[in-house]
Amino acid sequence: MRVTRRRAGRAAALAAAASLLLAACGGGDIDSGDSGGSAGGADCGDFNMAINPWVGYEASAYVVGEVAAQKLGCNTNYLKLKEEIAWQGFGSGKVDVVIENWGHDDLKKEYVDKQETAVVVGPNGNVGVIGWYVPPWLAEANPDITNWENLNKYASDFSTAETGDKGTLWDGDPSFVTNDEALIENLKLDYEVVYAGSEAALIQGFRNAEKNKEFYLGYFYEPQWFLSEVPLVKVDLPAWEEGCDADPATVACDYPEYILDKIASADFMASGSPAADLVSNFTWTNDDQNQVALYIANDGMSGEDAAQQWIDDNPDKVDAWING
Amino acid sequence: MTATVDDVGAAASTDGQSALTVNNLWKVFGPRADKIVGSPEADLSRADLLAQTGCTAAVRDVSFEVSPGEVFVVMGLSGSGKSTLVRCLTRLIEPTAGQVLIDGEDVVSMSDTRLRELRRHHVSMVFQHFGLLPHRKVIDNVGYGLEVRGTSKADRRSRAQEMVDLVGLSGNENAYPDQLSGGMQQRVGLARALAVDPSILLFDEPFSALDPLIRRDMQNEVIRLHHEVGKTMVFITHDLSEALKLGDRILIMRDGALIQMGTPAEVVATPADDYVRDFVSEVPRSHVLTLAWVMRPPRPDEALTGPEMAPDTIVRDAARRVIDAADPVKVVDNGQLLGVVDQDDILRVIVAEETPS
Amino acid sequence: MTVELTEIEHPAAEAPVPQDDEGGGRLRWIALGVVVVVWVILGVIFHGKGTQDLPVSQLTAFQEWLNELRNTIEDAKFNGNPIFLPIDWLSEALDWTVTQLQNLFVSDSSRPQGVAQVGWAGVVALAVWVAYALSGLRIAILALAVMLSFGWLGYWEQSIDTLIITGVSVVICVIIGLPTGIWMSRSKRVTSVLTPVLDTMQTMPSFAYLGPLVLIFGIGNPGAVVATLIYALPPLIRISAYGLSTVSPSTVEATTALGSTSTQLMTKVQLPMARRTIIVGLNQTIMAALSMAIIAAFIAGPGLGIPIIDALSVLNVGIAFVSGMCIVFMAIMLDRATSAAGERSEATSRREVNGQRRRLILGISAAVAVVVVAISHNQLRWNVFPDSEWGRRIANWVNDATDTISNSIGQFTRWLSDAFTEVFLNPPFGLDAWFVDAPWWLVSLGILAVAILLGGAGKEATPRLAAAVALGAAAVLMSGYWADSPLDMSWVIYWGAVVALLIGSSAVGGGGALIPTAASISLIFAVGLWNDSMVTLTMTLVATLFVMIFGIVVGVWMGRSRRVDATVRPFLDGLQTLPALVYLVPALAFFPAGRFLAIIAAVLYAAPVAIKITADGVRSVAGPTVEAAQSLGSSRWQMIGKVQLPMSKGSIVLSANQGLLFVLSMVVIGGLVGGGGLGFLVINGFSQREDFGKGLAAGIAITALGIMLDRITVHTAARYGRADTA
């Protein structure tokens, strides 16, 4: 019995020796000296891009992230986070950039003004519109429906089992910027908000409604690739004026036009990383974003692949970001 | 502890001979149990006490002494407090009041360390449900007590092997408990208790869970071991025949209290009350009683020419000779005639199973 | 999210069945009927009054205070308050550990320097070797297949990330949980203090504490590990405490009598003897950790949760399906490996003779594993998992199928959703009429009456009733519903009272359902979420009704036939290992968002447990009884109706208990897809800064709901069925 054990040990030792031999003699194609960083990447390092939950955002984020990875040698990490959680990450260095920000004055007050962990880097070139939309067949069949004052007339048509007698106003992800509950209250509309939960659920709702000629009123926004598939029609709410939405409880006017901006971690912008310059320089149009978003949402490409496609097609725009 | 208990204890403990002395021991279970002893409630019956205070007096005011080498049996119906009593001896259950002296040392006031010493070296116990470690082999179960006191592996193996052989389990040392029969498992329990070479062995109904045949084997085993190793033993049982068979003396408990204490013959011959009488009514007296309990003064007309016998001869053993003898048998101790026994006296015990008057 | 351990937690003590006498039983049913009738009539009269319905954006004083608390914590952290020194140190240590493990084991093809020290081949070899050493050849083969499937399905990195988060959390769980379990097994007082804490950890919806965790530990690895830890710890503590305290008392006594110290007793007696039970606890903890590690993706935890969230936000059923497959395979591997390890460890330690051969094989295979590790260290092919099209192909196929199906049944499912909602939820017929649209006092009294009739008031009912009234009065005062301005009460007192209510609700369980129910209702009211809680409660009740129907029908079918059982059970196991989040994606593809969708997901999630418990109950009806009934000429339906169902009454109540808790946890997740109620508030609180307080309050309300439903069913079971009481 003793013998067997010793033999086992010997076999193990032999094998270990063989493996060491193998390891030493190589035949390997990995430079085991240092595993970090390819050429030019040394001064970029990690680049942490937050991804908020709508496809337009993803488009911008992946394009910037992939440019940083390929042209600047950064190690880009994508972090799927809701806005508010992403902003909390600036302080700890876990998040470097939120590439498309819709307003969020409360968060700016906390993290930019008070904690000074975040900085506003400037507009990203996209112009945001938020509003209530109906499918095109509905606007065609009932042209007056696009005026908010007529909405109560149609409330029962918009009703679903979820809201009983009242009309249903579909909202998206709870994290999206919205005044809809207050609007319904203050405009005395016979409606109730139901959260579909995500952009995709809204899109599916609109798509079905258009196909089956059903009533559907939903929160939606531009830039948005889906509008090229189904050109939704926006309902006019009382026009926005400076200050009309100052108090979230009494707001009774449409959403403003958002100049979407880039928010970044203060430390990251001060770090001198080449990616910081890229973020500063990055701007593009709503059409650019819609194009990439379409790749992702409609053609089922991964974010990286979609970004790659666009980068290959638009070398001059990319060069402009890099060379400032 | 109350002053009276101390006084009595001090008086009793002056006798340095006993291996184990118990003085006025109480164990009360329940809320505020320590307030009961010495209060008027202590005199209530067990049921009343429970109803009034929610406490159970499992052991009430029990005192006894056990001499070195003696086999002392505690007997009583289930629930009479036997297990509690025996556990109080090494404080597996903390006594509520009273005194326990082992080799003259007070157990109740021992520190935890000293108490552990006592359990590791002086007193060990065999349990009704064996209490073996299912994940250890027989040999390692037997060696457990040595292991916890830090004996080296080699020493405890060899000592454990000796014990395994002693209890007749040779060849089974590498088995696991669940591979053994109940009787064999209890032999392991016995070996484990013996392995630490204690001066006192406690048994809590060790054979109650076993089949009758195996039980008899085990009883004989205990008798044999007692002859071989000569330990002091406290043996708990609810089985009178077991008590009579093993015990030098018997203590009978009911509802926590001591009812009677004496030799087997005393208990059988003069039951203290109906409880005990009930107990002993099924016992074949001839197996227990000695001639001392059946002899009578010779009648004037009797010839004192029969054979002589000692007073501690068991009736059953004397029967043949008494019946065969033409004249009554003389019961003689140290050459002094104590009384006589004739055929009728013997037959009365054997056949009628009457209580001798 | 809940507990899968009740089978162990409520040891099926076959105690004498506490049957009520016939007369008392009938009286109780009549009383129940009266309560329902009164409830219905008053509900009609007072319809829509006193429903305490507040808009989402309106916060009660308590909820505002939670917001302030959040800001205070954030400020403290920002200002470098020394309290955060150890916390920061801890998060950094966790982050460092996870990152090091990732560098060691996770090769990531998408990153330029994504070459790990040990490549995929090495990781597979190590996993297989460990599986072999601990659990034997069969599990080793299983591990090989599962590990390779991660790569073939295209989720190698995410799978290993998930394994790392799960592994680190489980190790910490053991470090914390085992001593705590030991402590609990030794002290009644510790048990009574920890039980409500553990209850809360298990019923508090994870989204409710993700927010606070991010605040304290930050996003990414540390937050993910801590969140996983919180959710996964209770099973190990509970089951090991249970295992240790039930170690044969005679053995403990015998070894004490031989002079063991308490440490010797623990290490030589109790731990070895409770080992099997502790491994069961470990198994449960691993499963819980795995499911929570997925949800941790919401706070940037690495791993398989990321594709799931992706799939949810772009409604890609294919991706959800494929990454769900990885999770199920991983769960099966971990589950089988731990169970087998538990059984084997004993067996191998007994078979010493084979030990020599075993050691030889282990030595050789270890050497082989080392060689593979070495190769994977320096050869790219064996380091970065080669691209595989399989995952994408399966995903596309599933997506195509989904599109086809949802196109053809889309209209039908929308009709079904509307019809179901109208019939079961909406007034005038649905349950909402009696819960959501009825006045709060009517509903509270109604629930209390039902709780007392079913679950009993306990001994000394009068003082308990008085206590319940006092609790309610305090809650009404604290809720602030009627105060024009927030109640001017010191926050310390307020918070203290809430905590006292929370602990009271689970700790003062003594003897009946009255006190826990009263405390839970009071708590729900006190945190200012009455109406939303009722929305969640109706959804839970309706979903549980269907869970029970499935449970009994399928359970009886399985319980009566071994063949059916053998076919159906693997599917149930699979469904159970799938994290709740994964169900939502296909459900959302086929059904419109709303309460019906949440209910469907909840039924899917909870039915397997209910079915299994019922099946086991029916099966355990003793053979002789069935035989006797057969010999008396019972028909099949007589057998089911008169023998098997009545005799498995205890299991059925137990499955209702588990069904309720599982449904509740899923109804909360349903807040992600239009389910409304507390679930939505919890998710919303996680998403919007100003709604944080309301979200946390909703988390508390869900916990209270869970405890209330649990205690009512447990006490009902104790009175009418087997004595299943905790």
Ligand SMILES: Nc1ncnc2c1ncn2[C@@H]1O[C@H](COP(=O)(O)OP(=O)(O)O)[C@@H](O)[C@H]1O
């Ligand atoms: N831990 C305990 N708590 C309360 N009562 C107990 C406890 N242990 C024993 N008793 C009670 O003490 C009495 C004596 O029990 P015990 O010593 O086990 O009797 P025996 O061993 O003679 O059967 C019984 O009435 C029993 O119910």
Ligand SMILES: [Mg+2]
């Ligand atoms: Mg006993």
